[in-house]
Amino acid sequence: MRLYIGLVHYPVYNKNREKIASAVTNLDLHDLSRLSRTFGVNRYFVITPLTDQQRLTESLIEHWKTGFGASYNIDRKEAIEVIKITSSLDSAIEEIKETEGTEPVVIATCASKSGTVISFTRAKDLINSNMPVLLLFGTAWGLHREILGAADHVLTPVEGSNDYNHLSVRTAAAIILDRLVGRNN
Amino acid sequence: MRLYIGLVHYPVYNKNREKIASAVTNLDLHDLSRLSRTFGVNRYFVITPLTDQQRLTESLIEHWKTGFGASYNIDRKEAIEVIKITSSLDSAIEEIKETEGTEPVVIATCASKSGTVISFTRAKDLINSNMPVLLLFGTAWGLHREILGAADHVLTPVEGSNDYNHLSVRTAAAIILDRLVGRNN
Numbered sequence: 544m545r546l547y548i549g550l551v552h553y554p555v556y557n558k559n560r561e562k563i564a565s566a567v568t569n570l571d572l573h574d575l576s577r578l579s580r581t582f583g584v585n586r587y588f589v590i591t592p593l594t595d596q597q598r599l600t601e602s603l604i605e606h607w608k609t610g611f612g613a614s615y616n617i618d619r620k621e622a623i624e625v626i627k628i629t630s631s632l633d634s635a636i637e638e639i640k641e642t643e644g645t646e647p648v649v650i651a652t653c654a655s656k657s658g659t660v661i662s663f664t665r666a667k668d669l670i671n672s673n674m675p676v677l678l679l680f681g682t683a684w685g686l687h688r689e690i691l692g693a694a695d696h697v698l699t700p701v702e703g704s705n706d707y708n709h710l711s712v713r714t715a716a717a718i719i720l721d722r723l724v725g726r727n728n
Numbered sequence: 729m730r731l732y733i734g735l736v737h738y739p740v741y742n743k744n745r746e747k748i749a750s751a752v753t754n755l756d757l758h759d760l761s762r763l764s765r766t767f768g769v770n771r772y773f774v775i776t777p778l779t780d781q782q783r784l785t786e787s788l789i790e791h792w793k794t795g796f797g798a799s800y801n802i803d804r805k806e807a808i809e810v811i812k813i814t815s816s817l818d819s820a821i822e823e824i825k826e827t828e829g830t831e832p833v834v835i836a837t838c839a840s841k842s843g844t845v846i847s848f849t850r851a852k853d854l855i856n857s858n859m860p861v862l863l864l865f866g867t868a869w870g871l872h873r874e875i876l877g878a879a880d881h882v883l884t885p886v887e888g889s890n891d892y893n894h895l896s897v898r899t900a901a902a903i904i905l906d907r908l909v910g911r912n913n
Binding site for chain 1: 729743755758759762763765766767768801804806807876885886888889890892893894895896898899900901902903906907909910911
């Protein structure tokens, strides 16, 4: 499996559907790196163009990799090593290309069904086809249409048992990764 | 469906496998109430015997139900209303009994496979059998054996693609609820 994930902090929407850069949160780093480690994701890109946010993220990672955190909690250290900070979607794609020798298929995730979407089955097939795949998640109020437009595919939204679809990015990512690459037990 | 969830803050383990009461976190309240709303959970019990934690939780809920938060974010208000604070597992069971006329089947979740566990298929059958079911999640380093012992069943752990099993309670709950009551799409 050549699966990568990207947590996009820019460009995303705010509550008023304006284009913004969101803040990196400590909790997303931990929850998504643990998910990555659990589901065999090769690398988790934290995508933000803001240099202060990049520095903050770097220092959080360092704390768990080599600082006090490393000896305090080995499971966190193991997980957090999957994280790579990068300034844009393009630079994440570029890095995957360097590692894999080929550009990844980019699949964006979205809470609302807008435009053409692919099913979980189709996304699974892409992941199992041995092509590198980059799965994108949006922070704040979701991925900006620029990102949705730049992706090769948009994954159909996670649906529960009713019309409510306001999951946090952490829990949505958990469900999506489990559906795509989890073992059924 | 007569599904209930409980997030247990006591008794749980800390890192050194001592019995502790963990702190309620704002983020768990939001993530798990949104999950509850998405997957048709009737009520999400925040289980803590600590009165200061109960008061803190109450004020967080009030903020989103009737305070500034209610008008700021209607989706959060809608979700947070599913929460009920209660002092113990027994009082949660008692409350379900009052509502449903019968005690719930209690299913505990656990990250490690210890003792007899039931499969996701079996847990699904229980939920679909129209009996009330209370699904328990542990904070900190997981549910204390007293809780595991008091439950009718322990659910088999979520497994990813390898041996790493240190998911946050938020992401584990997301995966478990999706597997048990999510629509496959």
